Amino acid sequence: MPSTHKRESRKHLFLRYCFLQLGSILAAAGLEFFLIPNQVIDGGVVGISIMLSYLFHQPLSLFLLILNLPFLYLGYKQIGISFALSTLFSVISLSYWVAVFHPIPGLTTDLFLATVFGGIILGIGVGLIIRYGGSLDGTEIVAILLDKRTGFSVGETILFMNLFILASAGLVFGWDKAMYSLVAYFIAFKVIDVTIEGLDESKGVMIVTDEPEEIAAALMDRLGRGVTILHGQGGYSGEAKEVLYSVVTRLEVAKLKSIIHEKDPSAFVTIHEVHEVLGGRVKKKAIH
Structure with a gap:
């Protein structure tokens, strides 16, 4: 029995990291093939990384790694080692695939199509990562910490931070791109819910x-x-x-x-x- 349980645990762990990898590939594809070439961003750490990459002309993968390090430590302290390892794996995978996909031209220059399809693909990727125990967004961890110390819920804190980040995109890319970014964020947000909960609600x-x-x-x-x-x-x-x-x-x-x-x-x-x-x-x- 113990050996059977151990084999099942290894299989479960293997499948988890396969889906984390798949989620990272999809998230990177949504970003590099649709959103980033059209200067449309996502919320959270990813959105901040995209803006910093544009302003300082440095690879996006570098900022994704650097900005997530403090949140990985907080996640380890507040949530546990399993979450921290899954998140570290997801962030490294996303950074790798973003670097791989970056030289490939975007699939469309139509802002509407890029916003919709980028939001959907990004949402599926992030949803898979969350469903299998990881995260790409350090703002969620900050929101959990603030929830214990303030009267704001986790959802309210995340929404406030992302609205601030998406508003900042207006100063960097222009207000029309900021509005498209807000649409992409809400599309991704809904698709994440569907991916986590499933269509068979x-x-x-x-x-x-x-x-x-x-x-x-x-x-x-x-x-x-x-x-x-x-x-x-x-x-x-x-x-x-x-x-x-x-x-x-x-x-x-x-x-x-x-x-x-x-x-x-x-x-x-x-x-x-x-x-x-x-x-x-x-x-x-x-x-x-």
Whole structure:
């Protein structure tokens, strides 16, 4: 058993670094083939590095390495060695592929196309890196530290810093490029979310009903989803209530509502987003 577990751990580690490498290649391609040739930047450390590279006529890969070193140390201290090593590997890989791709001409001079496709490809690359335990943006680590010392959330801090960085692009490249950079940033931001969470977005559902057996059977039979029955009690009436909990995909929500309305039109239902699901799901059956 220990040797099997060790082999699985090595396989998992190998796959992690393969995806970190793939993410770095895609991020570098988005930057060098679309954004940088058109003077459109990303937020965070990458955006700062692009502007410094342009101002001081030095390789972008050099600034990516130098600016990320302090954040790597902070990441090691605050988050752990695994995160720090994954981030170091990702930053070195990105710097390498940026240097490799730099002599190749950009694929388009159309600002709109460069912004859209650059943002998408960069977002997929960064999303893969984050999904597999690394990071390319030291501002995230700073935001985590400030969250503990200020009243601002991590998201608010990152947004403020990136707005400042993207506004600075207006002074370096011109305000039209700064506005395109803002569009590229938001495209990349949304694509990162999709890459991390996946297209098959999940929804958690809680159903308070007087017909728990019928609804549970219908959900398992017609949607192929597992259902957990919780025993609750009405806060006002004191009556015993059965609460069903299940997880479905975004595309199955309409079907789920139809099933509940058919079995118990007076059921109380709440639906919320689920960011990650591990195990416990019944395999999908054919929907009747």
